[in-house]
Amino acid sequence: MKSLRWCLVAASLCVSACTAVAPYQRGYLARDDMALEGNPGFAKAIEKTFAAKEAASGGAAVGGGGCGCN
């Protein structure tokens, strides 16, 4: 039973869908439409406004006391 459990662990590791992407295979990942944010400048502005209005100091990054001045 114990060996079966180990076999299951080993099998689950082997059939994992995760794979390492080599640096030279990043052509698809480097495409604009693969970016987490389509418009990084706009996303940064929204993030700053949110942190200021919600007084969410350090919510998305460090610094800020809700004044929106940094």
Next chain:
Amino acid sequence: MRALACAIALALSPCALALEAGAPLPDLAIARLEEPAQSLSLASLKGSVVYVDFWASWCVPCRLSMPALDALYKQNRARGFAVVGVNKDVAAADARRFLAKVPVTFTLVIDSQDAVARAFDVKAMPSGYLVDRKGVVRKVHRGFTAETAETLAREVEALLKEPS
């Protein structure tokens, strides 16, 4: 426990040893970018100082490295310096679009099946392998900055002065 060890070994199995200084240049025949039916044999370059550069249109530092390598090539090709640009784009059309903006005169080859990149075990983009006249890798450059261009020019100069 043995099964777990096997699983870890399997997970790590794709890891290969990177090509480093002191290793011989792999003897590969690589399809040319413009004429894929024709291939370039790396062994045929023995006797020249060779810089094998892995590049792609999506690789930001390649926009700096390609003109710098082309200038170095033009300056030293008569003395026995060759540059081989191994393209790593998903589609050759991407490479051609890049080359229309950043034209180069050195030899370009394409590695669509990743065989060449695997043989060199490329760890970063761009990666460059400077090979001496005897076919031995002497320097490996990972990434590219203005400083790399200066260092490379000095290294090429030193290798060109070495006897074949």
